[in-house]
Amino acid sequence: MTKHQNNKEQAILAAAKEEFLDKGYDGARTTSIACNAGVTHAMLHYYFKTKEQLFERIFHETMGMLVEGILEVFAKTEKPFKQRMAEALEIHFEVIKQNPRLPLFMIREVASRPERFAVIKNVISTFAGNLLATMQKDINQAASNDEISPIDATTLLLDMISLNVFPFVVKPVYEAATGLDLNADSAFWEQRKAENIELIMRRLTPTQDSSQFIVHSS
Amino acid sequence: MTKHQNNKEQAILAAAKEEFLDKGYDGARTTSIACNAGVTHAMLHYYFKTKEQLFERIFHETMGMLVEGILEVFAKTEKPFKQRMAEALEIHFEVIKQNPRLPLFMIREVASRPERFAVIKNVISTFAGNLLATMQKDINQAASNDEISPIDATTLLLDMISLNVFPFVVKPVYEAATGLDLNADSAFWEQRKAENIELIMRRLTPTQDSSQFIVHSS
């Protein structure tokens, strides 16, 4: 009757994504994936020869999503730099919020298998070079107008990513420490987003003596 | 001749720490640990009945170090709040820098095995309550003197930890993306530390209209 549409393959992919995101490559079990997908274990090997191949499929998809999401953030207009940055922060935060497990997934897999560097390198360096160069140009211009404090684009980007991503990465630990359930606490995330914007905006605002507080290490 | 000092047990512990920090519980192999420790595989099970027990030993030790390190940061004097905060940031950053793999280790293990929440909860909540309360009192006092902008202690703490910890957590990805070797790049870490202090100092500095830049989500 109904056309054959490989819905088992899709079910396996969906279950695999869950499993890999949750437990990482090493913790994931192909039997568990097959079971959650409602198919026999042999089917998994029929569609995806090995666990590694199945993982790679998920890894690429996931990386793609993350990078698309970040790209979207910086495809921006001609407003003042500070305002663009505030909007980028907000969009970036929301992208992460909608895919809160992706960052830890990526970090974990790259950390435990450096051979996956290559994928990351390709995906990111394709556009990161342009992005950073463009951003630095905008920064320099805004700084020369005294619109903002001068800053290195890479530095600013890492500020932004640290502030926006880390809370999601550390969420399980935070919940363990406080006993709170952050999924049910939308006020927490709204406050966090506002705080991150506040921090970066203050960072960019020109001051008379911008490095008065820097402490030099022994 | 020499007294018997369980140096095999120590060797196993050292190798286990390496293995677990590097690969996580799921990726670690007891055979590999025994091999790196230069002992037979059976010895591992002689001293530590199971992989789980060996892991727990390492996990506790590691958590202890991390918490001690952070405690040390806040056992501070009577200087102005901003200066104390700058010093705390610097010390905190250095503690992480000397144990750069601990944060990801903790995050990874708690994320993939929520039953380890209990350990974290005990260790942290023992002192975090006092810390936060004390900090909030200091903040309120400094704010009432117009020394700093008012801020929630929890928020400030998460700002600090995000900025200081995330660069170490994301290091492998950063290296994959840029092709740099950050271990050999002490200038990078000095700059990062300075940037984090700059950010927090600006966040604490009073302004006329401190929330002018907050963007509200749709």
Place this chain on the structure above:
DNA sequence: AAAAATATTAACAATTTTGTTAGAATTTTC
């Protein structure tokens, strides 16, 4: 509807990984 291609199953095989055991060697205690 027959032939061809594809999807599915159940049972099995290979490997990896953790854990055990019985006994030998060594160290410590008395």
Place this chain on the structure above:
DNA sequence: GAAAATTCTAACAAAATTGTTAATATTTTT
């Protein structure tokens, strides 16, 4: 230095996990 406790070894066992295969069912093509 003999007895007791302990450290250690080598071989083995059990379980889990990934991967295969041969036969069967279903779908698609002609």
